[in-house]
Amino acid sequence: MAANPNTEHIMQVGLGFWASKTLLSVVEMEVFTELAKKPEDLETLRGRLGLHPRSARDFLDALAALGFLRRVDGKYANTPATDLYLDKHKPTYIGGLLEMANQRLYGHWSHLTEALRTGKQQNEAKDGAAGTSPFEALYADPARLRVFLAAMTGISRGANLAIAQKIPWSRYRTFADVGTAQGDLAVQIALANPHLGGIGFDLAEVGPIFEDYVEQHALSERLRFVAGNFFKDPLPKTDVITMGHILHDWNIEEKKMLVCKAYEAISPGGALVVYDAVIDDDRSQNAFGLMMSLNMLIETPGGFDYTGAECTGWMKEAGFREARVEHLAGPDSMVVGIK
Amino acid sequence: MAANPNTEHIMQVGLGFWASKTLLSVVEMEVFTELAKKPEDLETLRGRLGLHPRSARDFLDALAALGFLRRVDGKYANTPATDLYLDKHKPTYIGGLLEMANQRLYGHWSHLTEALRTGKQQNEAKDGAAGTSPFEALYADPARLRVFLAAMTGISRGANLAIAQKIPWSRYRTFADVGTAQGDLAVQIALANPHLGGIGFDLAEVGPIFEDYVEQHALSERLRFVAGNFFKDPLPKTDVITMGHILHDWNIEEKKMLVCKAYEAISPGGALVVYDAVIDDDRSQNAFGLMMSLNMLIETPGGFDYTGAECTGWMKEAGFREARVEHLAGPDSMVVGIK
Numbered sequence: 001m002a003a004n005p006n007t008e009h010i011m012q013v014g015l016g017f018w019a020s021k022t023l024l025s026v027v028e029m030e031v032f033t034e035l036a037k038k039p040e041d042l043e044t045l046r047g048r049l050g051l052h053p054r055s056a057r058d059f060l061d062a063l064a065a066l067g068f069l070r071r072v073d074g075k076y077a078n079t080p081a082t083d084l085y086l087d088k089h090k091p092t093y094i095g096g097l098l099e100m101a102n103q104r105l106y107g108h109w110s111h112l113t114e115a116l117r118t119g120k121q122q123n124e125a126k127d128g129a130a131g132t133s134p135f136e137a138l139y140a141d142p143a144r145l146r147v148f149l150a151a152m153t154g155i156s157r158g159a160n161l162a163i164a165q166k167i168p169w170s171r172y173r174t175f176a177d178v179g180t181a182q183g184d185l186a187v188q189i190a191l192a193n194p195h196l197g198g199i200g201f202d203l204a205e206v207g208p209i210f211e212d213y214v215e216q217h218a219l220s221e222r223l224r225f226v227a228g229n230f231f232k233d234p235l236p237k238t239d240v241i242t243m244g245h246i247l248h249d250w251n252i253e254e255k256k257m258l259v260c261k262a263y264e265a266i267s268p269g270g271a272l273v274v275y276d277a278v279i280d281d282d283r284s285q286n287a288f289g290l291m292m293s294l295n296m297l298i299e300t301p302g303g304f305d306y307t308g309a310e311c312t313g314w315m316k317e318a319g320f321r322e323a324r325v326e327h328l329a330g331p332d333s334m335v336v337g338i339k
Numbered sequence: 340m341a342a343n344p345n346t347e348h349i350m351q352v353g354l355g356f357w358a359s360k361t362l363l364s365v366v367e368m369e370v371f372t373e374l375a376k377k378p379e380d381l382e383t384l385r386g387r388l389g390l391h392p393r394s395a396r397d398f399l400d401a402l403a404a405l406g407f408l409r410r411v412d413g414k415y416a417n418t419p420a421t422d423l424y425l426d427k428h429k430p431t432y433i434g435g436l437l438e439m440a441n442q443r444l445y446g447h448w449s450h451l452t453e454a455l456r457t458g459k460q461q462n463e464a465k466d467g468a469a470g471t472s473p474f475e476a477l478y479a480d481p482a483r484l485r486v487f488l489a490a491m492t493g494i495s496r497g498a499n500l501a502i503a504q505k506i507p508w509s510r511y512r513t514f515a516d517v518g519t520a521q522g523d524l525a526v527q528i529a530l531a532n533p534h535l536g537g538i539g540f541d542l543a544e545v546g547p548i549f550e551d552y553v554e555q556h557a558l559s560e561r562l563r564f565v566a567g568n569f570f571k572d573p574l575p576k577t578d579v580i581t582m583g584h585i586l587h588d589w590n591i592e593e594k595k596m597l598v599c600k601a602y603e604a605i606s607p608g609g610a611l612v613v614y615d616a617v618i619d620d621d622r623s624q625n626a627f628g629l630m631m632s633l634n635m636l637i638e639t640p641g642g643f644d645y646t647g648a649e650c651t652g653w654m655k656e657a658g659f660r661e662a663r664v665e666h667l668a669g670p671d672s673m674v675v676g677i678k
Contacts, residue, residue, distance in 0.1 A: 007424055007433055007497055008669050009406065013362050014437040017445055018630040020355035025452045027353070051456030057622075058632040058643065059455055065626035067348065085346055094346055098353040106356055107449055113364045116398055119391030158346055283396075287404035291357040294396040304397065330347050 005330050017106075022062055024102035025094045031060075032078055033085035035069070039077035091216070094157055096150025103147065108298050122281060122298045139205045149209055153184040156244050158329030160185040163242065164192035166326065167336070172239035176201050178230060178262070179228050179246040182209040187217050189242070199236050201226050230258060235265035243274045245313070248292065251302030256314050260336075262319045266339050272315065275334035278325060279307045288331035311335040356445075361401055363441035366434045371417055371425035374408070378416035396653030430555070433496055435489030442486065447637050454636050461637045478544045488548055492523040495583050498614050499524040502581065503531035505665060506510045506612060506675070511578035515540050517569060517601070518585035522549040526556045528581070537574050541563045569597060574604035582613045586650070587631065590641030595653050598676075605678050611654065614673035617664060618646045627670035650674040 021148060026032070029049050041046070041154070046056040060076055063069045068086075070077045078087070080287065085094045104123065109121035120126070124138070138148050163185065177186040180200035190198055200210045204227035214223045226236055231254075241262045247255050262272040277289035289305050296303035308325035312335060315323040320337035327333045365371070368388050371378070371518045379387070385395040394553040399415055402408045407425075409416045415428070424433045443462065449462035459465070463477075502524065512535065515524040529537055539549045543566035553562045554614035555631050565575055570593075574580060580601045586594050616628035628644050635642035647664035651674060654662040658675035 008419065008421060010362075010433070011494070013358050013405065013407075014366070014440060015444075015630075016359035017356040017440075017448060018634065019352050019626070020359065021448045022630060022633065023349075023352050028452055029455075051455050054458035054641075055455060055633060055636040055643070058629050058636070060631035061622045062626055062633060065623055066352065068352075071623065081349060082344065085349055094349070097350070101356075101510050102351060105354075109356060110446055112360050113367055116364065116368075116390050116394060119393035136394055144572075151619070156352070172557070211666075215550045229666065272353065283400040284404055284410065287358070287401055288354075290397050290401035290404055291361060294361065294394060294401060295357065297394040297397070302393075304394070327523055330350065 009131035014095075019062075021067055022059065022066070022103075023068060023099055024106060026068070027065055027086060027098040028061070028102050030088060031063075031069075032095075033088040035076060035078045036083055036087035036089065039072070041075050042230075043165045045076060050114045052169040057073040058169070059130065059283055063233065075239050081089065092155035092157075094149075096147065096152070097154030098151075100147055100151035105295070105298070109295075112294065112298065115294075119297070121209065121301055129169075135203070139203060143204075145205060146209060149181045149206065152181040152245060156184055156332075157188075157249050159244060159332040159334070162328040162332075163244075163273060163334060166186040166328070166334075167216060167240070168272065169196060172196065172270065174198065174238045175242060176226070176236040176238040176265070177242045178202075178235055179243055180225075181206065182213045183223065183225075184213070184243055185244045186223050187214060188218060190222050191217065191272070197222050199224060199226050199238065201228055201230070201236055203227065203229060235261050237267070238263055239267050239270045241266055241270075241272050245274075248276045248296055249303040251304075254302070255306075256317070258317045259314045263337075263339060264319060266296050268339055270339050272320065272337040273334050274311065275328060276305055277283040277331040278311065278333040278335060279305055281307045281309045286331055301332050308333065308335060312337075358405055360441075360445065361398065361405070361670050362407060363437055363445060365398070365402055365407070365523030366425060366437045366439050369409075369427060370402075371421045371434075374415060374417045375422055375426035375428065378411070380414050384415060387566060403610075415638050418462040431496075432489075433493035435491075437488065439486055439490035444634070444637070448634075451633065451637065454633075458636070460640055474542070478542060481544075484544060485548060487644075488520045488545065491520040491584065495523055495671075496527075497529040498583060498671040498673070501671075502583075502612060502614065502665040502673060503527040505577070505667070505673075506610070508532040508535060511609070513533065513537065513577045514579040514581060515565070515575040515577040515604070516581045516583070517574055517597075518582055519549060519564075520545065521552045522562065522564075523552070524581055524583045526558060529561050530556065531599050536561050538563060538565050538577065540567055540575055542566065542568060542570070568574040569600065574600050576604055576606070578606050578609045580605055580609075580611050582611075584615055587615045587635055587644045588639050588642040590643075593641070594645075595656070598653045599657045602659060602676075602678060607678055609678050611659065611676040611678075612673050613650065614667060614671055615644055615668040617632075617650065617672040617674060618644055620646045620648045622646065624668055631670070647672065647674060651676075 064071045104291050108123045115122045176199040178201045180202045183200045186198045186200045207225045210225045277292045279286050279289040293305035310322035315337035323337040403410045405422050423431050449460045454461045484552035515538040519538045519541045522539045525537045525539045546564045549564045616631045618625050618628040632644035654676035662676040
């Protein structure tokens, strides 16, 4: 780029919301779920999805050119990735995050400039009472809560599968996943480690959704729900505490408080495993983690994403005898503290 | 992807609006224009831009990680590309398109699903009288018109430079650029070909803006403005007619009418040169062209982008003795018809 600067990267990113919104709309219309049954031609698909003739073909061909559909002999079909991850009827579905992005984040991000100038969140809580938890508005509406919790599974699946393998689970007998949402991390750990018993810890409203999800994976005998508020209540006593995409929601004092509370709850030799899109210490590589931090600006009163060095620092300060960073999947890394 | 499907491409595109809006906001704040003077540290830049302390560093580091800024010894600096193309004070500035995307398109695209279901445009003219030209609302507001015309220069510069070289201009003496906007195509052709005289043809409101732009490039002796409406008026008689990002704005009848009108206006042996993000004939490669067609759905009552085969067909039908497609730059190709 230095030798021969060109405009393509600028235009590609600057108009990147086109591809993004095209994918979000096709997820909204459940096209991948439809095509998981069988490939369909343009007219059948158009009729079934209720698309106007004017641009149906451009829409589907754009998705094919972007690599999300295949078009073979005039029929549109899923790719292996979209079939596995964007068919709503498969347990591997990660479209919940894209549904939430479509319903909420795309619009909230239109106020990024205002957020950057004011430091204030730009979501449903924007004009609400100061000090309202960002999750109160979300949790008050059961339909929106279900979308949010499924979204969290979507963004966490890759990391959850990695954690189920990368922690030396044979050393431990129990764990508690704090801020468990649907419970996908607890489920993946339990599936890969039949000797473990675990707890999903979250606000009471989450209970039925967690229990449904655990039941679907036939894990009700080893995983149970404990209702609690991690600001008011102690965390469950256990060998290992996990927190996936939790710490970044909160401000620096709240983050340190959560790390201290976890230290108190786990047994000697036990571990705290937190993961997020942890930013590289030089803050120059993990663009996704840095933008996730901007997403916390949009979504929360004080949340931010952090570097591995910052997080291991908070752990040492809380009393953990060692702490290390390990990459999981995509932009996500875990920070592991040993008591 | 087939052998080992993964979630990264899905997440990267699905959340691609984060990077997009981050770039659009930094262009809005004129950070590249500021840094073109000299590199600045975080605090100086933060103060000058009016950024809140909460996320200023995340914002600038995200832009660095995305490749739009460099951070050296604690100071932020432009990259060669952002310095050349996103500093407002340079004639190479292409940020007009991103300013328009930020002010208008990002929000209008939030209604993509509705557009796909109804076939109706989703911009300022959405709730206006049926049949209103998409350009009337735009042209009625001089400030918005200036942004739009500069945006058109931004998206056209690469193609304009290529056309100035790739057409055998030595065969011709005169040309008219129809729908000329700021006049960048006319300017680039005239700069590269000192023997040519040209006309910029557009609605009367565009005249002063065209003349300013031509004056800036010291071309007023060879380029002049002719006011006209290409639906009501004949096109200027000339050797070559060019139309850059014009044909895709209109429906099929309007497209064919414009091609016929151009045929009538040019001299025997003359050429019609139209360019757009021409879609490949298989409609499977040029994702940008296909999404540009969705942008025409959002922005116009009947516009769409088209393949090279479609356009050469309209030219043959209008009487051109030959017609061919040639790639220009990025997603843009030209279709050249010889009378």
